Amino acid sequence: MQQLLLYQIVFLVIAVIAVALIFKRFKNDKTSLPTFMLWTFLWVFLVIFAFVPHTIDVVAHMFGIGTGANLLFIISIIGCFYLIFRLYTKIDDLNQNVNDLVRELAIKNEISLDDKDNKKD
């Protein structure tokens, strides 16, 4: 049997740890099933690519991309853009939540010296 290279062992160990961690989060209901599956598939594919490097070239050819390395770059860039978009929407939502909170507190703690208005909750 072909001897394992160091990077393959490192990849395998990282992948096993990553999948174990995401599985733990999934078990504790901190991660949804689609997210868990997405990460698991991602790591499985990465391990396959690490152990059988030419498979990435096969996949790249299927998409009409020259080399496997190019495919990896493209996927990474798309992944980064997606993450930035997700962060943008998350921050936007958080901002809106803070707004709602600050606005509600302001209205609840209204400063009024007019007696009839002080009857507000």
Add this chain to the structure above:
Amino acid sequence: MTEEPSKTMTKDENTKGVYVVVPAYNEEKTVSEVIEKIASRGYNVVLVNDGSADNTLECAKKSQKKYPKHITIVSHYINRGLGAALKTGMEDALTHNAKYIVTFDADGQHEVNDICKVCQPLHEGKAEAVIGARPFEDMPKSKSFANSMMNLLTRIFYRVKVRDSQSGLRAFSANAASKIDVVSQGYGVSSEFIKEIKLNNIKLDEVTITTIYTPETQAKGTNAIVGFKIMMKMFLDLFRF
């Protein structure tokens, strides 16, 4: 400060149920004068302190002691921007059963007499939302250019043609105010008001108002950078659903 006190009584009909929302962020120099002038005419004032770092809140509280029946203060713990401040003020005014809600800048650029003018179309039932349009020829050139560009952008993005899309003096009926939901935090809110007016099929009217230009009013408002930011915001809002 308490100019023309005699008008307080005579204008009772005009001021009844009118709530003037004044958003203020670091306006300690002008806020007292502005809200006292409004309150002295018999209008109800909702001063929204938007997390000011200076003494805006303290100044407002002092003014409130002079006009306890007319001034209400709501205060954001942290700065959330013009849009959020206006929304808070309008919501608070609605809890007081306001009939008409007027938004009025705290930097002293608006003329108190114009409140009556912008409310007129509401009184007459001609419109449910009124924008006080500042004559552009009175503006310094840079401001006039920036505001004209904003009118153009408002027209392109929201398909509404208005004379002054960035004016801070607006009036709404309670019904219209309850329908309007603005989310912009910064100055983009002015254009967003117009978008909401159109989306909710609210009848809009414009009246010409006077603008007082002082160093304070010059420092804030729409300039080229703010204009660019608003344009980016309008563009990003196209993707918001």
